[in-house]
Amino acid sequence: MKKAWLGMAAVLVAGCGSFRVGEELATNDRDYPQLNSAPRQVRLEGKLSADLELKMRALYETDNKEGCQYSPTRIAGGMEGALYGLQLRVPLEVVRHGDSYSATFMPDRFQPGRCNWRPVRVEAYAYWPGKSDPEEELMWRRYRHLPVEVKPSRSEESWAENSADTPAHINCRRRSGESLGYDVPCLAQRESHEKETHILKPTDQRVVVNFTEQQ
Numbered sequence: 001m002k003k004a005w006l007g008m009a010a011v012l013v014a015g016c017g018s019f020r021v022g023e024e025l026a027t028n029d030r031d032y033p034q035l036n037s038a039p040r041q042v043r044l045e046g047k048l049s050a051d052l053e054l055k056m057r058a059l060y061e062t063d064n065k066e067g068c069q070y071s072p073t074r075i076a077g078g079m080e081g082a083l084y085g086l087q088l089r090v091p092l093e094v095v096r097h098g099d100s101y102s103a104t105f106m107p108d109r110f111q112p113g114r115c116n117w118r119p120v121r122v123e124a125y126a127y128w129p130g131k132s133d134p135e136e137e138l139m140w141r142r143y144r145h146l147p148v149e150v151k152p153s154r155s156e157e158s159w160a161e162n163s164a165d166t167p168a169h170i171n172c173r174r175r176s177g178e179s180l181g182y183d184v185p186c187l188a189q190r191e192s193h194e195k196e197t198h199i200l201k202p203t204d205q206r207v208v209v210n211f212t213e214q215q
Helices: 136-143 157-162
Strands: 010-014 017-021 042-047 053-061 070-071 073-075 078-080 087-092 096-097 100-105 118-128 145-149 170-172 208-214
Touching: 017 073, 053 100, 053 136, 053 170, 087 100, 118 136, 118 170, 145 170, 145 208
Parallel strands: 017 070, 042 208, 170 208
Antiparallel strands: 010 017, 042 100, 053 087, 053 118, 073 078, 096 100, 118 145
């Protein structure tokens, strides 16, 4: 399995209990999630302009409770900032089919365990390749899209609309005047009638998300 991104290499013991600090969760950590033997599989697919490249990853997190937390940073002799539930990002394999693509997202990839691991969303970024590879973490931080989210059912109109069985659209445009000597990210240009994020339903087996170049 490809490397999964996550914070939390060290475990500290403070007055409020134990928490991790850092950017990587060790695979031998007692709360590293265990795989489900038969996870649900959701097929992600859609249009992908021929000259675009696409990266996808799934985000999972835990309850924010004692023993299942991390701090992004620390200072000498203590902790700086808030505590968060553990998070794990798993790359998804994107398979190209001409001017389309497919990938597989497993919402229940992991057993809940004592920290209650659960899916949060699928993250993605698209780009036009240049002469150099993208700085991946920079691209994730600045240019990521959220094509799929996993949320509790709600009655709000936006939830109902974004969970409907209609495709999500990410219309890519280039910044005018940018050189192609380096990778150029897809900057989403949303049309008022389109949705950019699909909210996953328990019954969904297939989600369509189109990445197209705006003419």
